[in-house]
Amino acid sequence: MGKLIIAGIGPGGEDHMTAACRDALEGADIIAGYTGYTALVKHLYPxxxxxxxxxTGETERCREALKLAEGDRRVCLISSGDSGIYGMASLVFELAADYPAASIEVIPGVTAASSGGALLGAPLGHDFAVISLSDLLTPWEIIEKRLRMAAEGDFVICLYNPGSAGRPDHLRTACDILLETLPPGRVCGLARNIGRSGESSITTMLEDLGKTxxxxxxxxxxxxxxTRVVSGKMLTPRGYRNA
Amino acid sequence: MGKLIIAGIGPGGEDHMTAACRDALEGADIIAGYTGYTALVKHLYPxxxxxxxxxTGETERCREALKLAEGDRRVCLISSGDSGIYGMASLVFELAADYPAASIEVIPGVTAASSGGALLGAPLGHDFAVISLSDLLTPWEIIEKRLRMAAEGDFVICLYNPGSAGRPDHLRTACDILLETLPPGRVCGLARNIGRSGESSITTMLEDLGKTxxxxxxxxxxxxxxTRVVSGKMLTPRGYRNA
Incomplete structure (x- = not known):
């Protein structure tokens, strides 16, 4: 019997894949995904x-995977990080009604908030908000409103998709909005190429973040x-009182 | 040379541990943690x-682990889920200045937002806020403000520590606050005992959540x-436009 497993492979390297993800890849007849992600596992399963x-072919890819799973194929559809957080899982479930015979399972993975946080120290030790700066599928006004509310609520804020060639100014615009509420010296951090070649992290201040x-x-x-920086590590204590 | 590795073991079962976490446990001289978590790995490394x-002995446990790592011991300090998200990592970095010779590494894991989300479907397909309802270390007014801001910002909200024997009414109080802004029919979901015996998930509506x-x-x-429920699965589309 066929099955569609949607698996998050974590940040990149096999170190941060879960055993369940490895099993799903190993047991699959077909591994499906964006070429940038399949490139990360191909050497393991050549x-x-x-x-x-x-x-940009995401809907088409999910439909094809669902169709194969309706037959007798075991398909493992991969996302980087966690498959549920800005990943393929929600799109698959949106389309699943058209493929009633497909059995679907989601295997969670290590999302960039966790893996990037580990590189920087422990920035997510207390309540946080995760916001994508990509306005490909979301009107910018909604993103802006969420930035304001997250700042107002004193959340740690974790930004996914902070910029790309087509959107070089999004982070600067986001910082300008946050600076209406937050002080210029607010501690910030960046994690790059997590779990891959060129992995690095730096801490900075909100007034400089937009120029990064x-x-x-x-x-x-x-x-x-x-949040503060202690011995080069970005950390947010777990509470407001000492335990 | 000694080292302190702070590792997130994921939701519970070894299926959702990463390879890096397994390596850290295997290479450790001493595995440290709250008894409820060490119980989850003891059968693997008896x-x-x-x-x-x-x-309640968290500070003492972290100090002891740091002290051992300052010597020649390899200590693996475990948290369930991700070690950075309400885990031990931030507390260790807070204390680390007192143990300058201790080398520290954080290994991220699969947090309950991801593993619980996978059980329910894909509730975190778009921007979300993570809030702990525990007021042991945080004044309740701050928790309340964050609930209001997260609702105002139309975030998906993921609640950690929603209740315990000592705090039976926190979830009901939180729901009453959210109902000032959000409609009673707002889709909600609960994931229980993720990755452990008794694992289950249900979907419900905000007006009934407080009684759960x-x-x-x-x-x-x-x-x-x-967010909506499609064929029993809770999903939040990745954006506001079709891709």
């Missing part, structure tokens, strides 16, 4: 069949009022 | 030394305006 589509170069492999952290 | 403390029994092994999801 003999497998691959169903690869460019970034970012791409789609960067995850940005803006601290809460409690 | 020969190891364990440094176990009750839930929860404990410290429950993770709660409150949908955004876009």
């Amino acid at each position: 003999q497998k069949s691959y169903l690869e589509t460019p970034m 170069e970012v791409d789609m492999f960067t995850t940005v952290f803006i601290g809460s009022s409690r | 020969q190891k030394s364990y440094l176990e403390t009750p839930m 029994e929860v404990d410290m092994f429950t993770t709660v999801f409150i949908g955004s305006s876009r």
Whole structure:
């Protein structure tokens, strides 16, 4: 019987894949995904069949995977990070009604908030908000409103998709909005190429964050009022009282 | 040379541990953690030394682990889920200045937002806020403000520590606050005992969520305006436009 497993492979390297993800890849007849992600697992399973589509072919890729799973094929559809957080899982479930015979399972993975946080120290030790700066599918006004509410609520803010060639100014615009509420000296951090070649992290301040170069492999952290840098590590204490 | 590795073991079962976490456990001289977490790995490494403390002995446990790592011991300090998200990592970095010779590494894991989300479907397909309802270390007014801001910002809301024997009414109080802004029919979901015996998930509506029994092994999801239930799965589309 066929099955569609949607698996998050974590930040990139096999170190941060879960055993369940490895099992799903190993047991699959076909590994499906955006070419940028299949490239990360191909050396592990060079003999497998691959169903690869460019970034913009997502709906088509999910439909094809569902169709194969309705038959007798075991398909593993991969996302980087966690498959549920800005990943393929929600799109698959949106389309699943058209493929009633397909059995679907989601395998969670290590998302960039966690893996980037680990590189920087422990920025997410307390309540946080995750916001994507990509306005490809979301009106910018909604993103702006969320930035304001997250700042107002004193959340640590974790930004996914902070910029790309087509959107070079999004992070600067976001910082200008946050600076209406937050102080210029607010602690921030960036994690780049997590789990891949060129992995690095730096801490900075909100007034300088907007001038920092970012791409789609960067995850940005803006601290809460409690966040600080201690011995080079960005940390947010777990509470407001000492335990 | 000694080292302190702070590792997130994921939701519970070894299926959702990463390879890096397994390596850290295997290479450790001593596995340290709250007894409820060491119980989850002891069957895998019955020969190891364990440094176990009750839930309230966290500072003491971190200091002991740092002290051992300053010598020649390799200590793996475990948290469930991700070690950076309400885990031990921030507390260790807060204390680390007192143990300058200790080398520290954080290994990220699969947090309950991801693993609980995978059980329910894909509730975190778009921007979300993570809030702990525990007021042991945080004044309740701050939690309340964050609930209001997250609702105002139309975030999906993921609640950690929604209740315990000592705090049976926190979830009901939180729901009353959210109902000032959000409609009673707002889609919600609960994931229980993720990755452990008794694992289950249900979807419900905000007006009924407050009456639902929860404990410290429950993770709660409150949908955004876009979240819906399709064929029993809770999903939030990745954006506001079709791709």
